[in-house]
Amino acid sequence: MFPLVSVTLFLPLLGAALLVALPGVSTRGAHALGLVVSGLTMLGAAGMWARGAGAGFSQVEEVSWMPSLGAAYRVGVDGISLPLVLLTVVLFFVSFVFSANVTERARSYMALFLLLETASLGVFVALDAILFYVFFEVTLVAMYFIIADWGHEGRQRAALTFFLYTLLGSLPLLLAILGLYLGSDPRTFDMRAFIESPPLAGLAAMLAFIAMFVTFAVKTPIFPVHTWLPAAHVEAPTAGSVILAGVMLKLGTYGLVRFALQMTPDAFRVAAPYVAALAVFTALYGAFVALGQTDLKRLIAYTSVNHMGYVVLGVAVAAAATDTGVRALALDGAVLQMVSHGVVTGALFLLVGMLHDRTHTREMGELGGLLRIVPGLGWLFILAAFASLGLPGLAHFPAEFQVFLGTLRVYPVAVVAVLGIVITAGLYLRAIQTAFLGKPSERWHEMKDLGRREILTIIPLAILIVGIGVAPFLLLDVIHRTTEAIGL
């Protein structure tokens, strides 16, 4: 049957190759091409969604690459990866629409983004450990160049920190994959084989788990290895930080579920209390630091740390849960949180980007009373902010509800993380109050509201935010089918 997954995966790469190949393309042409390609990829992803994902891995496509080593090109999706694929294609399409105003070196900008799209999709659909690692590294390289070339003032240092952090972080994963490979008796890199019969046990499994956890902790990020996130976000171009927050953080959490949880289940179960404690601390820490921020972008970056803390809490609870019901509940919450965080934080970064285009500052103090002047942008920011603080009826509530419900059942004391909701509420309201409400200072009088391009970018995300909040079952049915079947 038609290899839809592979086609969708390599379509952006084809676009990037096309852009590199014909240097004569004008800026507008490059934007148009980027849009068309990412649009087609979105169609492909919709096709994949239509085909649906069963309990295990479905739509699997396999081409032998190194049979004598057991490495092959294997791609496929399941309930956990399919929603993330959808999230990726949507966010990329939206950021392509948004970055229509990028003028300098637009061609290579588009090519890098298309490459990044293929790499991120690759990570979610890869079923072969080497392929997963290859795409994992390529996302890193692409993002480095995006930040380094199109970022703001301190971009070089931020890009370098980002690169060194995640590269050093990704090496333990390489060791873990090798460990798994050498542990599996018919020597193979097939992740499905790792999941069905976890190859390692005892100390080796624990070592592999720790290695994997370090890599994904850097990528998620989790406290103490999270300092690259705010620096990278503040310096990255708007579209870059939308992708960085929307998609790249999910690589870490997706890896945590796919590798740490499914491939070394008993090791994770032993380490679950510590991971849960760290997750709760990260969540609260993220919220507190966000409260201390005056720069809007850093504020949102730290709230991402908070939200990712909830995801890791969900996964840790799932690992520790004995009965499948609670495990499914916590995992559903974690996966849905990933998707909704992608949409909400993506929208927030876009809005802050639009604000930055107009005011060239991200300091809340300097802004004031903007709701009167730019009502469109203002109200959308309020919608996204309320979604981010977990207001029911919007994207984050169903996910956080499930995570906390699951947490209460397994680690009652860990539910102190709920305090995070109030702190986030406090910081967002303070942000809205200082930036949007109150008397508008005359500096911003001539500011004009959202342009057509900006509306086209933000409206789909707003619809998604309300959609996921009101009707989470559309996503949850698919996710639940897989999380139910995960028998650890």
Added chain:
Amino acid sequence: MTSVALTILGPLAAMVAILAIRYAAPALALLGVGAALIGAITTLVGVAGGARYAATLPGLPDLPLRLTATPLTAVLAAIVAVVSVFVILYAVGYMKEEGGKVRFFAQMSFFAAAMETLVLAGDWVLLLAAWEMIGLASYLLIGFWYEEDGIAEAATRAFLYTRTADLGLYLGIFILISQAGTSEIPRTLEVGGSAAFAASLLVLLAAAGKSAQTPLQGWLQAAMVGPTPVSALLHSATLVAAGAILLIRAFPLFPPGALLIMGALGGVTVVVTGLMAVANRDLKRLLAASTSSQYGFMLLALGAGSPVAALAHLTVHAAMKSALFLGSGVFQHARSSTEFSKLAGIGRERPLVFAGFAVAGLALAGVPPLAGFWSKDAVIAATYESPAAWLLFPLALVGTALTGIYVARTLRLLWKGEKQNEPVAGITWMGAGLSGLVALAVVLGFALEPLTRLVGGELPKDLLTVMLGAGVALGGLVLGWFVSVDSLLGPLRSSAEKGFRIGGGFEQFVARPALAVARATDTFDGGIHRGVLGVGRVGLGLARVSRLTDEKGIDGLIFALVRGTRSLGHRARRLQTGLVHKELLLAVTGGALILALLAIGTLAS
């Protein structure tokens, strides 16, 4: 079942229409709320006829969302619908010259829909969702005139207060669902033992937050900066009632210990906020304090063990208090302020409105045969018959007295002084809304009987309490009218307005304990306020510290690493002298070292 759907979807559709068409907002809003009323009435009739509607919507996996129409919820839905209609009617007039009609009516319709969902919700998740939605609506509506300074701060404070208290609801729900395994409210209430006690206390915390009981009543005072229809609808009849509604619906869950705590909390609130009302200089803030106090009554009734009395008082209070607020709205328009000093003599100027205002006030004070008397009497009777009568009954009496005092004082202040008759635009619409509610305040007393029978439970009646209640109410009124506040409160007065917001009452007998209680609550109130924002300040401190560690600590590490390797590189390079003989010597010594290692290795193994 369509009627239940209509009650919710009516206002929701109106909201969408208003936002879409952005024209004729008031009409559309009225239409929406009217549809809700029709839906609620038909549901009520249906339910009265014995029908029970239930609908399940797909929600979270194995936690579906449910809507139920039981007698209790149907009655509540009807109350909300009725009050909404009248307030929206009034708001049409109130907002005539005001800008932002589209935003206002859209948010009001949104609120109505959310309130109906909360009332009709059959499972905890939907209830929690609606609970937070009305919090959002209150935030938006309080902050309607967000340009004026102070309003945004008040809206934020209101939302944060309720949000912090809502944590209690979150935790309570988690406990209930995990114990009962399902999110269906009736089934979760049979959960017993310590879980039930913990859950009930948590639910009580959330309800106290929403219904502005002490110590969480600070936000309601601040919320008065919103437009008056908002205060009328949200901050008197519906939103603040959500706390009481939640407690009434979750009543079976409460073990006796929790009931006592609830009753005590209610009683304390009645007295404290009553004192505040008495000493208040601003009409709307007075009415806000009185709202907290009246909800204290309902908690008293619940604590006394008769949810039906609480329901009755809730119903009646909704009508009376929104009427009073609507009246104050008219006065506000006339004198463009709600300070008593500015409102002197407005009574004479607007005799008709003042008459309605007075009737509603008297009903509130519990003057027979108005509606307030019946419900207040039921509450006093309930506290009298309850096992904890020794605590609850005296508090109820003092509360009634205080109510009498501040109603009378308000009327007196509004009546004396000469009139300056400025025109008030849209008086006809406002009049219509106001008169409807006043009529209700009068008539509703008689409707209580059939209502309680419908809900299945019967109003406690006791001749002694009836006489005593009426007597105390009249005494309060007389005191309020003739004795000036200074003589009533004495030393309390000055400090009361500023922060204590606590009135005097009987000098010796009441002052000292009230003052102590007031000071305690105020510091507590300030503490909570600082607590909520303090978390931020503490957080800020912590945040600033953690932000510093971020930049200095961990990033520094990475670049120190880079510098370290470079210096190692230079040292390695110096080894490369370029002189062959030195290099040869190094090579030979290297070989000798390897040989030595090897020798040790082979000998050791």
Added chain:
Amino acid sequence: MLQTVFVALFGIAAIWFGVVVFTTSSMVRSALALLFSQTAVGAMFLAMQAEFLGVLQIMMMATEMSIMAIFMVMYMMDPGGLMGMDMTHQKRLSQAAGVLGALVVIGIVFLAGWGSIAGSVPPGQQVHDLGIELMERSMLIFETAGITILTAMIATIAVALERRR
């Protein structure tokens, strides 16, 4: 027993001349010392009944050392050794290395168990057997040695010749 005496004698001669090579200040004298040292080594071969190797060694070394002397004259500033120049550097370190190296090897010689000692060597048979070894077992080795000699010739010429243009 006689054999041990002869081997020891020639050994000492070889070592002594070896040391002289590096201690004399004159190049020519050190070249001659090396010549005698190598011939002493050849004599040791003869003493150990490896006649073919011994003769070969002596003849080869005679020619080789004379060539070395000629080159030394070309390259050295003071071939005659008149000024008594000491052309050494890092003296003590290399002494230590040399002595240490020798001691280590001697240690190994004593400690290692060398297994059974062969009594005597079949007379008159050596050259024939060496030829067989050369032609059969180590055929490719011999060829490769030949090729190495060829490469050495080409390399030396390529390196040493003046650049025409």
Added chain:
Amino acid sequence: MATLIVALIVGAILFGVGLYGSLSQTNLVMIMMGVELMLAGAMVNLVAFWRFLHPEAYSGQMFVLIVMTVMALEMAVGFGVGTARFRYKGSVEMEEARDLKG
């Protein structure tokens, strides 16, 4: 048995002297002499091993021949490189050869 030990000791000492020579001398030719001595030591070892331990294994003698070739070729190419060096630098001293370093 004694002769073998004596021969091996001679070989070892020759190796030692050769090593000392090649490390301590500044002149290329002297270093080559050192190498010659080391190789001579190796040859003594080989002949001793052949004679006393494995008389029938003629590969030992073959090895001696190979070592002789190595001695000869080392000297040949050594002088070749020395000549080139002498032509372009005027000396074959190790001390002068220090331009390439680091």
Added chain:
Amino acid sequence: MITPEVLNGTLVEGSSRMLQSIVLISPQVAVLLTAVGALSFEMLRLPKVSLPFTVTGLLVATFLGTQLVGANATAFEGTYLVDDLSVWAVILLSPTTALTAILARLEVRDTDREGTVYSLLCFATVGALVLAGAGDMMFLVLGVLLSSLATFALVAYPRDERATEAAMKYFVFGSVTGAVMIFGLTYWFGVAGSTFLSAMERLGSAPLAAGFGFVAVLIGLGYKASFVPFHFWAPDAYDGGPVSVAAFLSIVTKVGGIFALVQVVRYLPSDATAWLLVIAGVAALTMTYGNLAALVQDNVVRLLAYSSIAQSGYFLLGVVAINQSDLAIRSLILFAAAYASMNLGAFAIVLVVGRDLRSFTGFGRTNPAAGVAMVIFLVSLVGIPPLAGFVGKFLLFGAAIDAGFTWLAVIAILNSVLSLGVYLRIIIPMYGRPKAATSLSRTVVAVWTVALFFTLAIGVAAQVLLGQVA
């Protein structure tokens, strides 16, 4: 078509074992004849013809090599092994020499005795092939000697002060270490009684002498494959001599030396675990020293010299795991292929751009294609997927971990991160402000295109290689 089956089938009855042996070493003979042919064309005053002849000769040798894939026999009574290692050495090293010869042409185009360069290159390759298939001690000595002698002359070829100094130092270093190796080997002969490397299993009887012999061999081959602490000659020789010779030294003779070490380690007595630990120690030292020293170089050729020293450290990962993990041989051969292609490409571009790091500024912008190729070579040297370097290193790490040297694999991984820092110092200025545009001659473009093709092909189609190796 000479296939192994045909060999064993018909030919053996017909002729003596000698003929069969000669057929087995036909590729080596072909390289030898090419060398001689190149020289003869020089003598006939036809220098223009000698390069094409050399290249065709080498390609013929490669073709002969491909016929022998999968053969596992010994030629000349076991002295020379024709197994995976030596056959693949032919298949990998001959084309590399051909490409290096083409590169050398740029540097030696119209100087006199141009033909000798190509013939010396071929002779050195013969030396390397002899080393790769060494079954006898003497081949170790002859292999080291043969390749060293040829390359002394090549390094001295430019005949200026720097080149002769480099050649002299290289000669002294080579002869001393060669002498030490020979001295050590005598003890192996003494203990084992035969010069066959396979006879070294009997070394267990005298562990001390065997140990001394092993260290000596390690010194000799260490010099050849430039392990630390025997690498001191390499940077000066690469820098002094022509860049093409540096490329040759860093690939052909190094791979020959390492394959020789494999042939030695393969037959070591099984209880000699300490010897493997020693090699692992040397590996860790070589990798770290190589990368650290490369981090601070400004001369690109010296930088690549140190990076090639570091890469030989990675080779040792495979050598250490030779008897424990079946992955070892395959990883060594694959990494050799990957290393040859990416290193050659890098040297080709450095040849054109110039020795100084500053001459690289803006190169990526003025020559985009060559710039991208250089980035790919360097990134592949680091081991970033999906290029050849990654696959090779990945297998090496796998082999090391399989053989229980996990700590060595961790050091190797940390070193590959360190090497990223090294290569970024070249890549980053390449995309700085462009200065003068460097013109690329057609030959260099041809060379790095071939190298680029192999770097990408090996990365993606590693299976083709892996399938062949047993």
